[in-house]
Amino acid sequence: MDEIELYQRLGLAIAIGAAVGVERHWRAKDEPEGARAAGIRTFTMIGMTGGVAGLVEKYLSPGVAGSGIAVTGFLVAMTLVVAVFELREAIASKSFSVTSVVAAMLTFGLGVVAVLGDMTLASAGGVALLAILAAKQFLHQAIQRLQWVELRSAVILLAMTFVLLPVIPEEPIGPFGGVSPASLVLVAIMLASISFVGYVAVRILGPSRGDLLAGAIGGLVSSTGTTIAFARQARDEESSRTLAAGAIAAGAVSLVRTAFLVGTLAASLLPSLLPPLAAGGSVMTAYALLLAARASPSDGARMPQNPFELSAVAKMALLLVIVAFLARAAATYFGATGLILAAGLSGLADIDAATVAVAGMLPTLTRETAVEAIGIAVFANIAAKAVYASALTGRAFSLHVWGASILASLAALAVTLVPPVS
Structure with missing residues (x-):
């Protein structure tokens, strides 16, 4: 570590302290001089203290360097001083908070990291700390508006993602490539996430815009899963209208995503597939x-339902996995000649699987066969989502999904059947 780098590292420690100090000082800017326990100057020096502690630690005698004695001593002394003054300020103002003490400890620690560790990590930590401190009002208001059902659903979703998923085996079980237990849980997490995103969007934006946005976001993950999740939430004619708009938006996004996959994985097929995909997507949009x-x-007064119900999510995830399993079984039994049938069966659950599979087989397929396989998967997926909508919910929701599906299919067919201009 040369002299210039040492200056840079110490300068970063000082800059982190100054950034945090600006936020802390701004919150108490209306206080008279001497009424603040710690402002911009104090936090700038706290960051510098962390950097100096790191330098002292670095240049201690070889037998002591790296033991942490210098950093620990500086940290304990600095924390005690800040805590005493913050306590005196809290008693005087009758407003108790430990935020500034913790912020001072983190600023000191980031100053140490800037000198002894990774500068990028220290910079990112400083920005994160500043963002957390600046978001006080937003976070407090969000907690005030938080309901138990939202907190419970978020905890369940986090547990499924970070506790359950890592311990589930990934190896497929069964014939025809089998079914991976981890994939089943992953599909359940996806469906639950779509429902939760939709719930949050409706709470923030209202049903008319919230369902539409949530559907578009869900379409980036799985338009089939989004349609199923929204169909389960449709309770009456008014809610069915906005939820159907979201499901149809998911279908439009899925067509755009398919065009992107084709362009990325099999660009030679794009001239044939882009016009019908664009026509169908435009109609759905x-x-x-x-x-x-x-x-x-009055739709704005509708309160969203439970973000997700585990039993319903598990059933839908199992359905999608079974459909994908049947598609692989058909491909195994019928061989290459069953590609079209397998693509159609895959489309009952998802378009991406068929698109990726066909793109991977392209060197051994004719262009016409590849285009036909992906096209059938797209039409099968559009029809399947309409069938799922009819099976899972009432007439109002399914009629809109069927209407959009038929119009989009007709538009795609019309573009496909138009002879190319010579």
Whole structure:
């Protein structure tokens, strides 16, 4: 570590302290001089103290260097001083908070990291600390508005993702490639996440815009899963309208995603597939926007339902995995000649699997066969989502999904059948 780098590292420690100090000082800017326990100067020096502690630690005698004695001593002394003055300020103002003490400890620690560790990590930590401190009002308001059902659902979703998923085996079980237990849990997490995103969007934006946005976001993950999740939430005619708009928006996004996959994995197929995909996606987008615009003002008063129910999510995840398993079985039994059938069966659950599979087989397939396989997967997926909507919910939701699906399919077919201009 040369002299210039030492200057840079100590300068970063000072800059982190100054950034935190600006935020702390700004919150108490209306206080008279001497009424603040720690402001911009104090926090700047705390960051510098962390950097100096790191330098002292670095240049101690070889037998002591690296023991942490210098950093620990500086940290204990600095924390005690800040805590005493913060306590005196809290008693005087009758407002108790440990935030500034913890912020001082973190600023000191980041100053040490800047000198002894990774400068990028120290910079990122400083930005994160500053963002947390600046978000006080937003975070407090969010907690005030938080309901138990939202907290419970978030905890369950986090537990499924970070506790359950890592311990589930990934190796497939069964014939025809089998079914991976981890994939089943992953699909359940995906469905639950879509429901939760939709719930949050509706709470923030209202049903007409919230369902539309949540559907578009869900379409980036799985339009089939989004349609199923929204169908389970449709309770009456008014909610069905906005939820159907979201499901249709998911379908439009899935067509855009398919075009992107084709362009990335099999660019030679894009001239044949892009026009029908664009036509179908445009029709679905227009239908979803029109449906959302027709939402009545009373829709805004609709409270969203439970973000997700584990039993329903598990059933839907199992259904999608079974459909994908049957598609692989069909491909195994019928061989290469069963590609079209396998693509259609895969489309009952998802378009991406068929698209990726066909793209991987492209060197051994004719262009016409590859285009036909992906096209059938797309049409099968559109039809499957309409069938799922009819099976899972009432007439109002399914009618809109069927209407958009039929119009989009007709538009895609019309573009496909138009002879190319010579």
